[in-house]
Amino acid sequence: MQTIRGRIIAIFIVCMIFICALSALYWWSVATIRSRLHVSEQFEDLLNDILEARRYEKNFLFLRDYDSLKENIYYLNQVDKLTQQLAQDITRLFGKNAFKYFDDSVKNYQNIMLSFAQPENRSSPDEKGEEVRRLGKIVADFTNDLLMYKRKRIHDVLTVTLSLPFGFLGVSLLLLMVVTHLISSKVLQPLALMRQTTGKIAAGDFSPIEYEGNGEDEISQLLAAFNRMAGELESRQEQLVQSRKIAAIGTFTAGIAHELNNPINNIYLTAETLLEEYEDLSPPEGKELVLDVLNQAERASEIVRNLLDFSRSERPAYTALNI
Structure with a gap:
């Protein structure tokens, strides 16, 4: 790439590669944000179902309202379904052990509430009330931590996405400086020398132009x-x-x-x-x-x-x- 044409083509290729890479990175960031937002919405649904289950759990424990127990069991079934759907995401975020602990807590919580629906256990909610509250709190806190962590990751990706234009601006300015230096040193300065020498030739001075170039451009x-x-x-x-x-x-x-x-x-x-x-x-x-x-x-x-x-x-x- 000794010629000016070759250097300009090389700079143009570098610019195109950079723009393509930046576009791909931007697309990846947007796709990642969209995917994480979708998972975050599922986490919010999971948390809302757990909170609803706990609300009906309290109504049942304090008022012995078996209609509230049915609603609690319904929302716990929804929680169990969502937990299985989000198993890979939860495992990727917190690991297998944390997911197993959460899944076991959900199942234990669900089993205890199902046991209350049995006729022989209708008179014993107080015996397991403390355990129910503990498991409900564990499940709710874990889901809330999941949601907070997911939001943090979305925020991190947004931060990277927002910094991409500044990176593009910086690289663009750098490339502009390189092109400006190339045009100034390789084109404008020699043309200025040629203009001065043309005036000397008009005055009768035929001295050659002294230019330190590689002779190939x-x-x-x-x-x-x-x-x-x-x-x-x-x-x-x-x-x-x-x-x-x-x-x-x-x-x-x-x-x-x-x-x-x-x-x-x-x-x-x-x-x-x-x-x-x-x-x-x-x-x-x-x-x-x-x-x-x-x-x-x-x-x-x-x-x-x-x-x-x-x-x-x-x-x-x-x-x-x-x-």
């Missing part, structure tokens, strides 16, 4: 291509300068040739006239032609002096000497 390859382009531009610039120099020299030479050609032509024509008409010329006319030659020669000499002055890189410095 897209930005490193782009900068390498940019440096090659800058080198080509520098080379073409030198060639263009040389071409312009040659063209300027050609234009300059043509101008010099034209300037020198005029006095030379004049000298040539004057000398030719002097040669052809020398015998027929009077001394003043001959003198005039010779002066014309001298003037044209002076003109050519002036042109040459101007060229020499133009070609000098430094002006001569004059210093007074003590002779």
Whole structure:
């Protein structure tokens, strides 16, 4: 994953895996809460049935109301059914020994209350009243502990579920920081260097971009291509300068040739006239032609002096000497 594209794809895959894992964890938490709420509702039904049984138990023990005894036995049968249905949940929460103790207490409580319904035992509720109260309290307290513990576990799962968004936010911020650092160091900084170098190239500075990259990512390859382009531009610039120099020299030479050609032509024509008409010329006319030659020669000499002055890189410095 040396390229920026590969790193971005890797980060995207990590984000997708994290989102899927978080979604699965969130779904598991919700499913767990729903399942535990259902079991908690069954525990509440169990506790309510036990409390109803105890209420009718008290009515029977104090008032000898056998209708209350029938209601008590009915609710104890409901308690026994629910106890068998919730056997695995109770065992998972409190262990086999605790469940056996609870189940035995329920059955003993149920058997004693059933015994009161027998005609031969109708006159003996007081003999077993204390044992009935003890077993009823054991069963009620155990069921209440079950309900409290189940609610605590539901609260723990809710706490975890509520913390998931904060975990998602933290990991998202971390991934955002990684992506921001990657874009800043691998994309924005090289582009800023390229922008500065472009301005230097416009000013005539073709220095290459100095970038510490691995040479395999897209930005490193782009900068390498940019440096090659800058080198080509520098080379073409030198060639263009040389071409312009040659063209300027050609234009300059043509101008010099034209300037020198005029006095030379004049000298040539004057000398030719002097040669052809020398015998027929009077001394003043001959003198005039010779002066014309001298003037044209002076003109050519002036042109040459101007060229020499133009070609000098430094002006001569004059210093007074003590002779």
